[in-house]
Amino acid sequence: xxxxxxxxxxxxxxxxxxxxxxxxxxxxxxxxxxxxxxxxxxxxxxxxxxxxxxxxxxxxxxxxxxxxxxxxxxxxxxxxxxxxxxxxxxxxxxxxxxxxxxxxxxxxxxxxxxxxxxxxxxxxxxxxxxxxxxxxxxxxxxxxxxxxxxxxxxxxxxxxxxxxxxxxxxxxxxxxxxxxxxxxxxxxxxxxxxxxxxxxxxxxxxx
Amino acid sequence: xxxxxxxxxxxxxxxxxxxxxxxxxxxxxxxxxxxxxxxxxxxxxxxxxxxxxxxxxxxxxxxxxxxxxxxxxxxxxxxxxxxxxxxxxxxxxxxxxxxxxxxxxxxxxxxxxxxxxxxxxxxxxxxxxxxxxxxxxxxxxxxxxxxxxxxxxxxxxxxxxxxxxxxxxxxxxxxxxxxxxxxxxxxxxxxxxxxxxxxxxxxxxxxxxxxxxxxxxxxxxxxxxxxxxxxxxxxxxxxxxxxxxxxxxxxxxxxxxxxxxxxxxxxxxxxxxxxxxxxxxxxxxxxxxxxxxxxxxxxxxxxxxxxxxxxxxxxxxxxxxxxxxxxxxxxxxxxxxxxxxxxxxxxxxxxxxxxxxxxxxxxxxxxxxxxxxxxxxxxxxxxxxxxxxxxxxxxxxxxxxxxxxxxxxxxxxxxxxxxxxxxxxxxxxxxxxxxxxxxxxxxxxxxxxxxxxxxxxxxxxxxxxxxxxxxxxxxxxxxxxxxxxxxxxxxxxxxxxxxxxxxxxxxxxxxxxxxxxxxxxxxxxxxxxx
Numbered sequence: 154x155x156x157x158x159x160x161x162x163x164x165x166x167x168x169x170x171x172x173x174x175x176x177x178x179x180x181x182x183x184x185x186x187x188x189x190x191x192x193x194x195x196x197x198x199x200x201x202x203x204x205x206x207x208x209x210x211x212x213x214x215x216x217x218x219x220x221x222x223x224x225x226x227x228x229x230x231x232x233x234x235x236x237x238x239x240x241x242x243x244x245x246x247x248x249x250x251x252x253x254x255x256x257x258x259x260x261x262x263x264x265x266x267x268x269x270x271x272x273x274x275x276x277x278x279x280x281x282x283x284x285x286x287x288x289x290x291x292x293x294x295x296x297x298x299x300x301x302x303x304x305x306x307x308x309x310x311x312x313x314x315x316x317x318x319x320x321x322x323x324x325x326x327x328x329x330x331x332x333x334x335x336x337x338x339x340x341x342x343x344x345x346x347x348x349x350x351x352x353x354x355x356x357x358x359x360x
Numbered sequence: 361x362x363x364x365x366x367x368x369x370x371x372x373x374x375x376x377x378x379x380x381x382x383x384x385x386x387x388x389x390x391x392x393x394x395x396x397x398x399x400x401x402x403x404x405x406x407x408x409x410x411x412x413x414x415x416x417x418x419x420x421x422x423x424x425x426x427x428x429x430x431x432x433x434x435x436x437x438x439x440x441x442x443x444x445x446x447x448x449x450x451x452x453x454x455x456x457x458x459x460x461x462x463x464x465x466x467x468x469x470x471x472x473x474x475x476x477x478x479x480x481x482x483x484x485x486x487x488x489x490x491x492x493x494x495x496x497x498x499x500x501x502x503x504x505x506x507x508x509x510x511x512x513x514x515x516x517x518x519x520x521x522x523x524x525x526x527x528x529x530x531x532x533x534x535x536x537x538x539x540x541x542x543x544x545x546x547x548x549x550x551x552x553x554x555x556x557x558x559x560x561x562x563x564x565x566x567x568x569x570x571x572x573x574x575x576x577x578x579x580x581x582x583x584x585x586x587x588x589x590x591x592x593x594x595x596x597x598x599x600x601x602x603x604x605x606x607x608x609x610x611x612x613x614x615x616x617x618x619x620x621x622x623x624x625x626x627x628x629x630x631x632x633x634x635x636x637x638x639x640x641x642x643x644x645x646x647x648x649x650x651x652x653x654x655x656x657x658x659x660x661x662x663x664x665x666x667x668x669x670x671x672x673x674x675x676x677x678x679x680x681x682x683x684x685x686x687x688x689x690x691x692x693x694x695x696x697x698x699x700x701x702x703x704x705x706x707x708x709x710x711x712x713x714x715x716x717x718x719x720x721x722x723x724x725x726x727x728x729x730x731x732x733x734x735x736x737x738x739x740x741x742x743x744x745x746x747x748x749x750x751x752x753x754x755x756x757x758x759x760x761x762x763x764x765x766x767x768x769x770x771x772x773x774x775x776x777x778x779x780x781x782x783x784x785x786x787x788x789x790x791x792x793x794x795x796x797x798x799x800x801x802x803x804x805x806x807x808x809x810x811x812x813x814x815x816x817x818x819x820x821x822x823x824x825x826x827x828x829x830x831x832x833x834x835x836x837x838x839x840x841x842x843x844x845x846x847x848x849x850x851x852x853x854x855x856x857x858x859x860x861x862x863x864x865x866x867x868x869x870x871x872x873x874x875x876x877x878x879x880x881x882x883x884x885x886x887x888x889x890x
Binding site: 192193194198210211212214218220236238239240241243245249250270271272273274275276277278313315316319320322335352356 | 466592597598599600604627628629630631633634637661673699703706723731733734737738740741743745746747750751752753780781782783784786787809812845865867884
């Protein structure tokens with residue numbers, strides 16, 4: 154019985170999967186081009202002087218002390234490569250953690266997971282109780298009394314629900330909320346306007 | 361000299377006598393007014409004095425109390441003891457209740473400190489507190505028996521009031537700290553329940569034996585000020601929670617009886633920016649539960665970056681003033697370990713020509729990918745470049761210190777099994793510890809940057825195979841000291857002061873010795889941040 158339980162926990166720890174993020178309105182999702190050499194999650198920033206665009210900043214300082222960035226036009230979603238300087242005096246303001254929550258249409262429970270090494274705590278092998286989700290995971294943005302599903306993804310035995318929420322950030326000037334996540338073939342940037350527009354789901358959601 | 365003479369008010373039968381008295385009284389009225397607070401005993405018509413609460417304007421003296429702080433407490437309104445008319449001995453003692461709202465360390469059930477002598481000797485708290493109060497009309501040179509008003513603090517006599525006739529004077533007393541009652545911490549972020557300290561003025565005790573009531577006095581407000589160490593808050597790093605400080609730091613600070621807490625649980629793998637926001641809220645709660653307006657922070661690993669985000673984006677010294685920050689092996693410039701793991705996790709067919717990098721890639725795979733994204737992404741050398749560009753400093757007035765660590769304690773350039781204690785599981789064999797530890801030490805020590813090359817080659821059996829080769833791009837001129845996670849160079853922040861490199865790995869550096877060193881540093885430099 155003990156061996157069976159251990160085997161179940163081991164299998165439960167190993168077998169898990171997550172589909173790609175999907176936006177309820179496909180037009181609110183932007184695939185960022187030119188990201189082949191990006192490995193870290195890019196940083197999102199807005200400018201105080203021009204609120205019609207925002208930038209995905211590539212981590213990593215260039216030789217001229219500037220950062221490569223992709224400028225995304227809020228209206229046309231046109232992407233252009235640019236180089237920007239960052240400093241405490243710069244006009245760029247970073248996206249801040251967004252007030253979102255996560256719902257799972259399906260099963261959501263706690264399960265045991267075995268960690269061979271708990272880094273950097275030096276413990277292991279140890280069992281952890283982790284959140285697990287099976288079904289359709291929805292990240293929900295709450296604005297006043299309304300709520301909106303931003304992206305969804307199908308998950309199986311996923312223990313990274315908390316980490317998903319960490320990837321949702323909000324424009325400091327209140328224009329939009331964004332989820333930047335690595336997908337097969339690059340980073341996707343799911344943009345959602347901060348205000349609720351007309352209830353026409355086919356209408357393009359501008360940033 | 362202000363004294364009162366209570367004349368016999370019984371009516372006289374002789375009108376001539378009355379006329380004479382009235383005439384004399386009129387002529388002597390200025391003198392009588394000056395002497396009106398001296399009375400014969402017993403007075404025939406005592407003036408009711410027990411309910412003589414001051415008028416709405418509670419400032420009865422020319423002195424104002426200072427604003428309350430977290431080591432300065434003021435009582436400016438008291439129904440019995442303050443802002444009264446001139447009170448005599450028979451009016452009963454003046455009794456003032458002074459609430460202390462700051463948790464300073466372990467307390468007994470009655471609120472007194474458990475180990476006041478030890479705390480004083482260690483510099484955690486001042487030996488005495490200063491009690492200040494403006495008192496009026498203290499006739500210390502009165503005749504025939506001078507006015508003696510005894511001051512008691514929680515039933516212990518601490519001195520007598522001084523002053524002059526009809527004048528206000530601020531009286532100061534040194535109150536032994538062991539007499540003071542302090543509160544326990546509040547629960548669930550609520551402020552502490554104030555500990556009530558009682559100040560009692562026994563009026564005109566010089567005349568208590570004669571039974572004569574000669575002198576009266578009054579008080580405006582009372583201040584109590586002491587010095588105490590600001591609370592120390594411990595901030596954990598990536599893939600960790602508050603128990604990362606167990607057992608050494610928690611046991612050490614618990615044994616000292618000082619105000620401290622490691623009860624901070626941020627997102628184990630959250631971003632720097634979101635954890636900075638969470639830290640801001642949690643620190644405010646903790647400080648509130650201690651009744652503190654100042655604090656010190658000790659942050660391990662990424663906790664130091666979360667702290668920097670808090671200080672740059674959410675710091676409000678009006679809510680909570682951070683006196684000092686100590687970062688322990690915080691990767692202020694990122695760590696090559698994160699570069700390697702983030703690249704490897706994002707790649708298909710990952711491989712490396714470098715043995716150390718290869719060991720790290722497979723080690724990460726078998727460790728079931730902890731720590732996770734996005735925390736580990738935030739700690740790459742590239743990510744820290746934008747963070748340092750945007751937030752190169754901390755707000756002025758905050759003392760920012762850094763410690764690094766070197767795991768190669770015996771300077772062999774290899775990591776022996778014992779040098780991985782607390783970082784690698786004890787269940788691993790010594791050989792595995794040696795191989796893993798040395799690989800990590802070499803990767804961080806040798807590589808200043810990595811290259812990631814994506815390509816295809818003919819498959820082993822058929823078709824083509826995509827590969828991602830992660831290799832060392834640039835090497836350091838010398839093997840850099842590191843703690844198996846963070847290099848000593850990276851542990852030194854763009855701002856602040858680098859204190860020392862500890863002989864330990866990333867986890868074992870959280871030792872009692874370092875806790876003791878930091879506490880000593882705080883006591884020596886900032887214990888009483890007035």
